[in-house]
Amino acid sequence: MDLTELSSLIYAKQVSSEEVTRRYLDRIEMYDGVLNSFITVCSEEVVKAAQVADHDMALGRATGVLHGIPFALKDVFWTQGVRTTAGSKQLENDVPTTDAHVWTRLKHAGALLLGKTNMHEFAYGTTTENPHYGATHNPWDLMRIAGGSSGGSAAAVAAELAPASLGTDTGGSIRIPAACSGVVGLKPTFGLVSKQGVVPLAFSLDHVGPITRSVRDAALLLQLIAGYDPQDSTSVRSQNEQYDRMIGNSLSGLxxxxxxxxxxxxxxxxxxxxxxxxxxxxxxxxxxxxxxxxxxxxxxxxxxxxxxxxxxxxxxxxxxxxxxxxxxxxxxxxxxxxxxxxxxxxxxxxxxxxxxxxxxxxxxxxxxxxxxxxxxxxxxxxxxxxxxxxxxxxxxxxxxxxxxxxxxxxxxxxxxxxxxxxxxxxxxxxxxxxxxxxxxxxxxxxxxxxxxxxxxxxxxxx
Missing domain, CATH: 3.90.1300.10 (Amidase signature (AS) domain)
Incomplete structure (x- = not known):
């Protein structure tokens, strides 16, 4: 099930945020022992947040299009109060006091933090064979790599341990694991999405983008995270876009x-x-x-x-x-x-x-x-x-x-x-x-x- 479907069900009150959240937590408990797609799972915190989201929905106070939807983040994004390791021992106990710009945007749209996903150490590799937190396994063949460096994010989304995730891409680190795990991965134009609060690898090459189950979800997430950020020196000013506006248009003449x-x-x-x-x-x-x-x-x-x-x-x-x-x-x-x-x-x-x-x-x-x-x-x-x-x-x-x-x-x-x-x-x-x-x-x-x-x-x- 993708973000668009989940959002419709939650807004129609056909399912609750808590039910959705517990489903993903159950699947993580059932399957992540063999997949190893998460470094940190926020089990208690995300259930409490889901209960608050359900209370707000009952009172007509929905936050945004992602209201009450649990979300996974590659463990390179700052998350206030939740450690951000970058897949390393250098940062194994680092707990940020603020959120990355993109996570702030997703939270404002109603997203809840399900957990932080495994990755190649400091995003400097293509296989997510991590010596500190273990290798992430390919959900199609557990003996194979999930790709990297955002391997945990792609594997979790492919195996439906999370509905979507954000990754980073310096030489292919969103697209490679997306291809290996059979999901959608988008690397936007350089500077279109802020990198403030993202542990860097190479400042003139790093990109932030979505990893999703569908193209429409990639468009939705890009809509939420794209935009100028004065706190990021590489951020660029661009025209406001509706990224799903051409989906369904004919390819005739393209x-x-x-x-x-x-x-x-x-x-x-x-x-x-x-x-x-x-x-x-x-x-x-x-x-x-x-x-x-x-x-x-x-x-x-x-x-x-x-x-x-x-x-x-x-x-x-x-x-x-x-x-x-x-x-x-x-x-x-x-x-x-x-x-x-x-x-x-x-x-x-x-x-x-x-x-x-x-x-x-x-x-x-x-x-x-x-x-x-x-x-x-x-x-x-x-x-x-x-x-x-x-x-x-x-x-x-x-x-x-x-x-x-x-x-x-x-x-x-x-x-x-x-x-x-x-x-x-x-x-x-x-x-x-x-x-x-x-x-x-x-x-x-x-x-x-x-x-x-x-x-x-x-x-x-x-």
Whole structure:
């Protein structure tokens, strides 16, 4: 059940907030022992909040569209009175005294805090194999990764342990777990959603966005959290949008591009096949689908690595000097790698970023959206470090971001939508990308894909 359905039922008084909340808590108790999608569950607090919400509803004092709906947050968002660990030992006992800007907005709309979800430590990884809080397991195959870094959020939403969540995305950390777990993940335009009160990884690459069961829910949440925030130096002023306003509009005449040389190279054949099916499906709905060339995309991987490593090291340098033992080995090694880059390397990376921004600007003057696979291979077994794709061994961590990080580097909005399942029964995701502030258009296209490729609850959790 998605947010839209829950909201209608609560407003019609067909179910109470307490009933809904206890249902999710029961499912967490029943299933999260094997899924490990939560770090903190606010059991007592959320039931009390639900009872207050029901009392207010009875008196005609509904707060907003999310009134009385329990909500999960990636454990990187400040929550007043509830610890925010960022999946780390450095912050294991850190209890914020204020809320993140986006959580304040969701609370004003009536949302209740169900709990904080598991993640890759400090969001610096793609698998959510956390050495401190344990790995999050894929709800479609418990032996496989849920993706990362927002793996707990995607797994919880897929398994219906939470109706929706917020994640963060620095190189793909919303879209990768969305693809692995078979849910919707939206990375908005850079600066559209405030990062105030969000533990940072790389300040010029971090994005905040929704992870949901439906495209309409993603539009609803974006409506609630988007907007200028003077407390966030990267926040941008944009026109007020109604993000669901184009859902249901025809795709007739829409110009959709796809690129073969980059996005189909060294890609699992099942993922390529599903992506091509989606392109054909859109063409049958009236879209004009064409192959496009995109230059210098491979340069983006270098620039992304330099920027994220340099900015992350800058943010962590004091802890690394004072309490290095409190990091997991993989994240400490990744952070330390930032020291190999010079100011010249960082300047070079910024130059590449500017060039690629011009490349995307030119491309989106000829097409409306780009469609690609979200990730190049299926969710891999937990513990594996390499995967064979087209008979070539690839490192998992760096290749999981291969199709997502170009859009972090340049701040473009990108939406991952489930588009069917592999022969192993694993979800496959397709990515819809557009020019800055084209979220309503992406959601329009995503809603049609969603209609053509319905999702379901993983059999283990049905």
């Amino acid at each position: 110009r959709i591009g796809y690129n073969e040389s980059f996005f189909f190279a060294q890609t699992d054949p099942q993922i390529e096949e599903r992506t091509r099916e989606v392109l054909t499906f859109c063409s049958e709905l009236g879209a004009q689908v064409e192959s496009v060339e995109i230059s210098n995309l491979s340069d983006g991987a270098f620039a992304q690595n330099v920027v994220i490593a340099s900015e992350a090291l800058y943010l962590h340098k004091e802890w690394m000097a004072e309490t290095p033992e409190r990091y997991g080995a993989d994240v400490y090694k990744r952070l330390a790698s930032g020291s190999q880059y010079t100011g010249v390397d960082y300047a070079h990376a910024l130059d590449v970023r500017l060039h690629l921004q011009r490349v995307w600007e030119e491309l989106f003057s000829h097409i409306d959206v780009l469609i690609s696979p979200t990730i190049p291979f299926l969710a891999t077994p937990i513990g594996d470090r390499e995967v064979a794709v087209c008979d070539v061994m690839q490192p998992i961590r760096s290749n999981l971001t291969r199709f997502t990080n170009p859009f972090n580097l340049c701040g473009l909005p990108a939406l991952s939508i489930p588009c069917g399942y592999s022969k192993e029964g694993l979800p496959i995701g397709v990515q819809v990308v557009g020019k800055p502030f084209s979220e309503a258009l992406l959601l329009q296209v995503g809603a049609w894909i969603e209609q053509g490729y319905p999702t379901r609850i993983p059999p283990l959790f049905d």
